[in-house]
Amino acid sequence: MRETGLGGELLAWYDLHARGMPWRVMPADRAAGVQPDPYRIWMSEVMLQQTTVAAVKEYFLRFTNRWPTVSDLANAADADVMGEWAGLGYYARARNLLKCARVIAAEHGGVFPNTYDGLIALPGIGPYTASAISSIAYDLPETVLDGNVERVMSRLYDIHTPLPAAKPELMTHAVALTPQQRAGDYAQAVMDLGATICTPKSPACGICPWRDPCKARVAGTTAELPKKTPKKPKPTRYGIAYVARRADGAWLLETRPDKGLLGGMLGWPGSEWNEAPVEDDPISADWQTLNSEARHTFTHFHLILEIRTAVLPIEAKPARGDFMPAPQFRPSDLPTVMRKAYDLAAETLRHL
Template identity: 65%
Template sequence: MREREIGTALLAWYDSHARALPWRIGPAERRAGHRPDPYRVWLSEVMLQQTTVAAVRDYFHRFTSRWPDVAALAEADDGEVMAEWAGLGYYARARNLLKCARAVVADHDGRFPETSAALLTLPGIGPYTAAAIAAIACDEPATVVDGNVERVTARLFAVETPLPNAKPELTALARRLTPETRPGDHAQAMMDLGATICTPRNPACGICPLRLFCAGHASGIATELPRKLAKKPKPTRFGIAYVGTREDGAALLERRPERGLLGGTLGWPGSAWTEATPAPAPPAAADWRESPGAVRHTFTHFHLVLTVLTARLPAGSNPERGHFVSRDNFRPGDLPTVMRKVHDLASRALLTD
């Protein structure tokens, strides 16, 4: 059967070429009887959503050093977790990490459920993450489909339907490939193949372990797959950020609402982000001055341009919004990327003032 031959060839390649990742139990360790930790699998999968392996490594090491298991994370301070997450983006993931950890401790005695169906009942765990944890940590033959798997599957079966319309077909084909034995290693092998050989551009077909089975390669269209529908251009939104500091170095910051973009994170007070630059509405009375230039940042669905206003606030300042954070307790690195850009622009402006 073709699917079985593909699976055998893929696992043979994985046994020799698996990536060494800090959250992974490799094939040699599996053979020696070591089992993946569901906590580390879960944490890595959440971090890796919309983010690269290279970007996640350091974050994963810091998280697991501070919170080595799900019980420790469940007891963590929300603000400290959000600060450690700063820069990874998609901050709803960090909020859901805490909700999920606390649910695992409160409702499951600190142990992750062992089936994808049960995992789906936890906060912030969707079909992909549930399947990944169940397959990798619990040996359930769940089908794990990320971008790498979609690309490998589209090329293997020469699926020319463009994404995202092709997702159901690709998931069904990936399910046909999912084995009853070593499903976790199979899932990770598909991911590794897509990340290292069956890459989006210039795939290394000459050394691919599945080349003889690949309909896309045989048809000469592998590099064109998966096809994608044209994306709509992103709109641009505008806003104002206010960087206020007291003479003692304390910074005026505010925590954003739990819901919405950058929800729950600490940042500079600012306006709504709208189609035109809004009218100024400073958080405190002061001589606010516009910094030269602007902060530009791109989110998933739009580009953002921020005007940055700075001011020295008097010692007895009573802001209408936000709260002061002392110089000793303020770390720019704890801010989301766009807020760090605001800080950097304001700092340059103040140095030249």
Template identity: 65%
Template sequence: MRDAPSARTLLDWYDANARTMPWRISPRDRSGGMRPDPYRVWLSEVMLQQTTVAAVRAYFMKFTELWPTVNSLAAAEDSTVMAEWAGLGYYARARNLLKCARVVAQEHGGRFPETRDELMKLPGIGPYTASAIAAIAFDEPATVVDGNVERVMARIHAVETPLPSAKPELTRLAEALTPGDRPGDYAQAVMDLGATICTTRSPACGICPWMRCCAARMLGTAKELPKKTPKKAKPVRLGLVYVARRDDGAWLLETRPETGLLGGMLGWPGTDWEEKLPEESPPISAEWTDPGVEVRHTFTHFHLRLALRLACTPVDTGTTRGTFVPSAEFRPSALPTVMRKVYEMVVTDGRLVERSSTQRL
């Protein structure tokens, strides 16, 4: 007979094994009266959506250095925040980040609401993020369910139903274990368990604090769970991207529309992304060349292939689409990943055109 999973057992394990995070208050400090900053909890949770801890650390440190409070973030320029977010992906998060910060600053006096229900009324905060903030920052016994928690619950209870159909059942099982005492530490403990021991491919069952209550371990099926419904093959979309540089070194760039993928981000002018290669649609009149190369990038729901078009133009070239950004002001790091790939292709590919012996693209 297997033991029943105990929140107390997991909390004891967490007290000794909690991961160190720049946004986290350790269980020892928390027991000594130190409270988490809701702003840092919120910021980290938004950044961590569909992104790894390793990728988020540097961004979190930079953001909190530039904007240490929700009020300072709310007062920041949109373009500056979007540029600092570049490379982290899922750019709607950055737009919602600003919207939420401004609502908290303007309508809540710079203080985050303390309950899950009130937090869900803020822009960009859904059930998961609201639960995480409520539990971690305010010790509300809200149930936090991410991919790590789903995996732990599926194995502890040997849930055979594949994801995503199993989500409601796994959430109910997680709710049944959420304690009224130290719910914030408990939420982080389950996530740490999934991230460090109950991992996807090689769970370390022999050192798991819940090994005696894990039904999947007893059945020998831990590595097979949670099951997942096979994903459909991602479609491929095609587009053209236009890279122009003036003789004085300025690059032609534009800010993408607020809605849609990469909304509000800086990038190279281009066509829509479609099933078939779109018609040529250059942003300015110039002698465009086709270097015969393309940039490939994968988004959540499709693969993208962008064919390059290149041009060198005189200093007096005008434009009705985009802006020529002086070389000294241009930061490739401010570009989203796919646009940065375009830049790297342009500056490293020896086949690309040059206007003169001294001025290369």
């Protein structure tokens, strides 16, 4: 049985306090008949996976200004899309973005499917994203369960089972609260509640629309929830980045393999990332080792890159990588760890 009372209270709060987002149709506009664009909802949801709203906004605006429709994106060059994505992280999302756009353009006439089953059949769209697009774009009563919603549900019902084991129980409660009407506004409302009121630290319980029914508030356990299973310590891997510039100013770069970390991204030739990296220079040269290292943390490990620099002759023929003329090279097209290596090496190479 659906608990429509709590959903109604939350929607009344959302009507007054909805956050303005570049991809969001505000509740008053939606009530007036303005419909969300599934392309923009899909784009935002893919970008927001494991990334904050603040970090996503600029990327979202750049992408949608450059490629206003899914067909525009489908026709884009891979390198252009990967370059625009650089710095946002989790680069498999960008590859899946292109795959999905091309399937929609080629097999669906450039129109997003308007059912959960149709959406989840697309590449790169899983249960959460299919539910989010279904509810937000098409107002279908599908349930979203992101980190914000998990936190709200765990506190509202005082659930002490640690995550991720608690997910099925939290989903059951979230489904029960999802209304048949205004499902899209409700989905965004419960996410907004977690992001602005029911925050991880110092939640603003005094102004929460669900203050009275919140079982954790009554029990005094809000600060403890949600509980999480302790994570294992991240290992550290090491590698070598070879940052080389030709005498005419061109940079030696390579496109990483599609599969694996930073797949399809532009980067510096380098060694494998292991406990002890093996020398793997792309060309014989007078490589100089910098005193500084590029450090970066991925989801499952920390990375420390030793940086070696060299200036190569015009006739240089590397075994790996290609030279990119200086006017065409944009450091902003590099993923974050490669940009860190560039920032450390560039000043040295300018003076050689």
